[in-house]
Amino acid sequence: MALTIEEMAVFCKKKGFVFPNSEIYGGMAGFFDYGPLGVELKNNLKQAWWNYHVKRRDDIVGIDGAIIASPKVWVASGHVGGFSDILVECKKCHARERADVLIEDKLKISADGMKLDEIESLIAKNKIVCPKCKGEFAEPSKFNLMFQTYVGPKQSEENIAYLRPETAQLIFTNFKNILDTSRVKLPFGIAQVGKAFRNEIAPRNFLFRCREFEQMEIEYFVHPDKLKECSYVNEVMNCELLTYSAEMQEKNLEPKKYKVKELLDKKIVKLSWHAYWLATEYNFFINLGVNPEHIRIRQHKKSELAHYASDCWDLEYKFPFGWKELQGIADRSDFDLQQHIKHSGKDLSWFDEEGKKKVVPFVIAEPSLGVDRSFLLFMFESYHDDKERGNIVLKLPNPLTPYYCAVFPLVKNKEEVAKLAEKVYKELKGCYTCMYDESGSVGRRYARADEIGVKYCVTIDFDSLDDKAVTIRDRDTTKQIRVPITELKSKLYELFLK
Numbered sequence: 001m002a003l004t005i006e007e008m009a010v011f012c013k014k015k016g017f018v019f020p021n022s023e024i025y026g027g028m029a030g031f032f033d034y035g036p037l038g039v040e041l042k043n044n045l046k047q048a049w050w051n052y053h054v055k056r057r058d059d060i061v062g063i064d065g066a067i068i069a070s071p072k073v074w075v076a077s078g079h080v081g082g083f084s085d086i087l088v089e090c091k092k093c094h095a096r097e098r099a100d101v102l103i104e105d106k107l108k109i110s111a112d113g114m115k116l117d118e119i120e121s122l123i124a125k126n127k128i129v130c131p132k133c134k135g136e137f138a139e140p141s142k143f144n145l146m147f148q149t150y151v152g153p154k155q156s157e158e159n160i161a162y163l164r165p166e167t168a169q170l171i172f173t174n175f176k177n178i179l180d181t182s183r184v185k186l187p188f189g190i191a192q193v194g195k196a197f198r199n200e201i202a203p204r205n206f207l208f209r210c211r212e213f214e215q216m217e218i219e220y221f222v223h224p225d226k227l228k229e230c231s232y233v234n235e236v237m238n239c240e241l242l243t244y245s246a247e248m249q250e251k252n253l254e255p256k257k258y259k260v261k262e263l264l265d266k267k268i269v270k271l272s273w274h275a276y277w278l279a280t281e282y283n284f285f286i287n288l289g290v291n292p293e294h295i296r297i298r299q300h301k302k303s304e305l306a307h308y309a310s311d312c313w314d315l316e317y318k319f320p321f322g323w324k325e326l327q328g329i330a331d332r333s334d335f336d337l338q339q340h341i342k343h344s345g346k347d348l349s350w351f352d353e354e355g356k357k358k359v360v361p362f363v364i365a366e367p368s369l370g371v372d373r374s375f376l377l378f379m380f381e382s383y384h385d386d387k388e389r390g391n392i393v394l395k396l397p398n399p400l401t402p403y404y405c406a407v408f409p410l411v412k413n414k415e416e417v418a419k420l421a422e423k424v425y426k427e428l429k430g431c432y433t434c435m436y437d438e439s440g441s442v443g444r445r446y447a448r449a450d451e452i453g454v455k456y457c458v459t460i461d462f463d464s465l466d467d468k469a470v471t472i473r474d475r476d477t478t479k480q481i482r483v484p485i486t487e488l489k490s491k492l493y494e495l496f497l498k
């Protein structure tokens with residue numbers, strides 16, 4: 001993990017994972033384009049998330065909502081009124097900075113959730129000046145992060161619309177449609193993966209804070225009378241989480257490991273549904289091989305809570321620039337459904353057959369994960385500078401790697417070897433993500449494959465013509481095994497599951 005974020009951005013560009021947007025025109029801050037390898041990794045990541053959260057479960061269904069919705073949605077959700085960051089503008093060069101980020105940089109303290117007057121007095125007291133020209137800052141002000149556009153041919157006030165700043169609201173606005181068309185019963189969740197847009201004041205740290213990004217979100221609805229009855233919490237009671245509660249932060253204590261059972265017994269996490277989702281989300285990453293020491297849960301302090309949240313824990317990852325939010329897991333109570341009931345006048349309740357009454361469900365946990373931040377996590381976790389080999393080895397987990405295997409014909413100018421290699425390649429390509437490489441020395445080919453995360457290289461040599469066998473070389477250990485061609489596909493499958 002010695003690599004800096006800037007070095008990672010260079011690596012991602014060099015290998016075709018991620019490119020800066022509009023580069024030939026000088027770039028566009030906060031926007032990125034995924035290249036041939038990046039799009040594969042990103043799609044695999046979204047698929048792995050969907051399999052884990054939707055496909056393998058019976059209690060979660062999916063939707064794919066539109067990016068633009070009626071502006072009334074964003075008034076009801078509170079985003080038009082309150083989705084803002086505090087900015088400060090330099091009186092001299094007019095550079096605009098996000099106030100909390102500026103304070104964090106200069107004073108090394110968290111300014112998340114600070115009010116306008118607190119920010120103003122901190123800046124004055126510590127004589128913080130513009131990092132670009134050393135000019136004085138004007139009074140801080142609020143800046144709404146929503147991207148605005150017009151729908152239809154008339155660019156007037158009544159045609160204003162917004163690009164969604166989170167996918168979540170489409171889940172709430174479709175709540176009734178899903179109740180009416182799917183056979184869901186409380187408790188159940190609705191999942192969505194898609195783009196979100198925020199006009200960030202200071203996009204920074206490569207994919208970490210962009211203006212266009214993707215989210216993978218779930219709203220998990222529970223019966224308001226059964227908030228304490230999590231049907232699945234026993235599955236995760238022994239899961240151990242590095243924990244940093246609001247109280248620990250306030251008392252300047254170090255984060256500590258607790259099992260879910262202890263978190264609940266000691267009332268560090270209040271509701272079992274919340275604890276269940278914290279552990280479930282943590283396990284998503286651990287199952288994909290992420291080092292448990294690199295992930296922790298951190299509770300928001302009261303001042304940090306979003307307008308909709310009554311409690312919130314983040315899953316944080318140890319990025320090279322510090323422990324940072326990877327995923328928010330907020331308790332949104334019935335805030336959103338109630339807001340939409342109030343603003344639309346529609347009935348968004350669920351009929352409880354047992355209790356014979358209508359109830360408005362609560363969202364005790366909204367696991368909301370950024371695709372781009374997770375992508376970055378997997379790049380950092382996988383990146384190894386192997387001094388012995390003299391090349392980078394990208395140890396991506398099997399379900400995520402853009403190419404699971406590669407086929408190399410080892411002997412040049414020998415038609416039979418090339419023919420056999422092509423045949424093997426075509427067969428593998430039907431089952432696995434597979435690439436073919438015949439150029440350069442075998443050492444170069446291994447190095448190229450290592451650098452983009454190919455897990456197994458299959459080489460076909462002279463002997464393959466006689467013994468009808470090939471060599472499989474493992475990316476992480478470089479160990480080689482000889483396997484009959486007839487057993488190659490099943491062997492690779494066996495190795496995939498390991």
Ligand code: GAP
Pocket residue numbers: 165166167168198200207208209210211212213214215217325326327328366368369370371372373
């Ligand atoms: N629906 C709740 C919600 O949107 P959030 O904490 O604002 O909560 C959830 O965002 C996740 O989306 C974050 O944990 C992060 O992974 C990702 N995210 C948010 N803003 C982002 C940005 N500007 N760039 C990249 N990812 C971002």
